[in-house]
Amino acid sequence: MSAVADVIRTRVDAGSGALVGYLPVGFPTFDESVDAAVAIAQSGVDVIELGLPYSDPVMDGPVIQAATQQALARGFRLSHGFEAVRRITEQVSVPVLLMTYWNPVLSYGVERFADDLVDAGGAGLITPDLIPDEAEEWLAASERTGLDRVFLAAPSSSDARLVRAVEVSRGFVYAVSTMGITGARSDVDSAARGLVARLRDAGVEHTCVGLGISTAQQVREVLDYADGAIVGSALVSALSNGGVDAVASVAADLATGTGRRG
Template sequence: MTTTTPRGTSKVGTAIRARKDAGSGAVIGYLPVGFPDVSTSIEAAVAMANNGIDVIELGLPYSDPVMDGPVIQAATQRALAEGFRIREIFPAVREIVSQVSSPVVVMTYWNPVTQYGAQRFADDLAAAGGAGLITPDLIPDEAAEWIAAADAADLDRVFLAAPSSSEARLRQAVEASRGFVYTVSTMGITGARSDVDSAASTLVARLREVGVENACVGLGISTAEQVREVLAYADGAIIGSAFVRALAEGGVARLAEVSRDLASGSRPAADQPA
């Protein structure tokens, strides 16, 4: 079900814009590829897209996931223990985008991309139908190689902004990103929390002041009510641990239920997935 977009057009930005035009914002869902195995992770990503998740964020398992919370760390470590290899990300992306229209971005630490080769990684991801890359540990002023590779392959590139970022850093993130800026609502590692940090709305406002097109808030969202809260001021809500936990505890069926529930935070009742 791969959709064609003109070169230079952000697949993720297009998906977010569609949700904004509908009067809300996007829900972006994270799962690590290879958990609990590659075929199930593909099935899970498809289930998320078919149950209201607008953008799929596919995590590349890494041996030193310093920014991930315990739920995601456990899942990625299991994927690695099962023998997952970097090259497996590309056929996984290809299989997912062949079945759904939601764009797929890969979230990865920078070291695996360097090991694989930045331009080779970009080219292989684009050939698989991937939309782009989220690089949480790569800052824009050290990202010239990736920006050039992503531009050559026509991929989105997503950088992070945190509450501690200076105005200059925020401006760099906005200028270097295509698709959205990943707006970190709390300092520290990822993981579902009972309350979304109030620092998020302040950070989004600061990003608006320096010209952000799409600011999507992640780290800590776990309920439909929090999705609604975030989308009152942001362009997207990014959810990870809640989905990984659902898959771990109840398989794809439970993940589909949780996806429908969390997606409901971005849609009026008449617009719910069937």
């Protein structure tokens, strides 16, 4: 069973869809990153995507890069990720996925990482730079532990690669709405709608769209055709500029796009 899939299914069955919120561990401080994650959960975010800072974040935009580099400069360690998950899940029931580049998991040890994530109360992993064809070790570890495994799909993905992503993902498939790095954009790429349609044809159960969503209106538009909307840079910017209260306010506003909260 997948806690993430259960939440998404509940939201879809209720006629709306899920709001997924990204924040990095350790920004602006470790304690504030935990408080911010709890705050967005209490403000309407349905699934938390907790990013592990990495020294070479090639897929992240400038807002998230700046935040993660600050966390690293403050002494972030991988163990802090598990501690953050533990502290968040002790306070809210929202499922927490870690988002991480694959090299830190390999360095830590895949089996050990999976076990420590389960022990902390985590729901699974989003692995942006790991493709299913190279994920045998993670597929085995997640099968053993029951952790969710979220793989990415892009507009450039072949039909065969989309089918494979659907086959091995658990929780949802992450549909990348634009080509390139993360960051809020004034318009969510129209390619997202076509990508979600192709994932439906490939048999996907749940797919959430990310990269570039920053307003309640964009959340509403995405949920017209997808099961979830993923917001990152807009939340990180709010946390950077106004602290925990500001990120809670932005999350509450974004949640109005689901039609569940006013």
